[in-house]
Amino acid sequence: MATGSSSYGIEQRRKGCYYEWMSLQAKHILDLKEALLNHHGSSDDHKLGELVGKILNDFKKYAEKRSELSNRSCSSYLTPSWNSALENGLLWMGGCRPSSFVRVIYALCGSQAETQLSQYLLDIDENVKVNHGVFMSDLTATQLAKINELHMKVIEKEDKVTKKSASLQENVADMPIAIAAYAMDLVDGNVVVKDALDKHEEGMAALMGEADTLRFETLRKIVEVITPVQAAEFLLAGKRLHVSLHEWGRVREEGSFGCARAEDATAARGGTGRSKRSATC
Incomplete structure (x- = not known):
């Protein structure tokens, strides 16, 4: 019983760590929006640079805390x-x-290039003056070359981590786990199997730490290539994407579960058709 309570406590700490990070993400978004809104030239680059540095440091701290919580088991991550x-x-x-x-940067470049073209045509056709500001589409050829080179290196490192993960997954079908599963009718406290699974968890935790390091180093190297205002735009886009995916996923699941509950209720009443609510899902 104590073990169950301990496991529950660890899981709650992991969940709390994640929601603290999401709360910090929301704060980062507000800070970045305000900083970009108040940016009026290179004189404000120092402030933006400090904010970008703080955000990168916050991510590093989150990864370190997550790594500590994954030591005993990383499956939940x-x-x-x-x-x-x-x-x-x-x-x-x-x-x-x-x-x-890097794909976020490419997306921003394409989107903002289209926006600039539309604004440029608007200026010509309607003589409307628009404050263009600094966009990710202002990346120089040198910057783009460095980012593309980084992209290729990161993909190569990702592939290496993926291959290591595949090897660990294949090991589950190896001795002693597969043989023990075949030989036993019931799951018991087999020490050999427990040790093998513990070793597997340790291996996955180490790989997750390696992946987190690659994530942080990729962010750091991108920020080194681009200007402070471009870095702020890039981080803002990435954080908005992360928060949005979390919200979109939640809304989609609420909709799906709502449909399922409505259909279950109809079936329980002996209905042969779908309820009005489920019919709209």
Whole structure:
């Protein structure tokens, strides 16, 4: 009983750690929006640089705390109970793929280039003056070359981590786990199996730590290549995406469960058709 209570306590600490991080994400979004709104030139770059540095440091602290909580078992981080099915389906080693950070930059470049073109045409056609400001689409050829080179290196490192994870997964079907599962009719306290599973958990925890390091290093190297205002825009876009996916997943699950509950209620009443509510889902 004590073991169960201990496990529950650890799980609650992990969940609390995640929601603290999400709360901090929301604060970061507000801070970044305010800083970008009040940015009036290179004289404000220092303030933006400090904010970007603080945000990177906050991510590093979160990864370190998460690593401490995953020492005994990291399985809950690979498919977290606090995430929606949508989010868990997008996870790579307990988080987002580091290469996706670069894809966010590419998306911003494309989107903002279209916006600038539309604004430019609006200026010509209607003589409307728009404050263009600094956009991610202002990346220089040198910056883009460095980011593309980083992208290739990150993908290569991701593949190495993925291969290590695949090897660990294959080991589950190896001795002694597979043989013990075949030989036993009931699950018991087999010490050999317990040790093998503990070793597997330790291996996965180490890989998740390696993935978190790659995530942080990718962010750090991206920020080194781009300007402070571009870094602020990039971090704002990434954090909005993270928070939005969490919310979209929650809303989709509430809708799906609402449909399921409505259909179950109809079946319980002996109905042959779908309820009005479920028919709209």
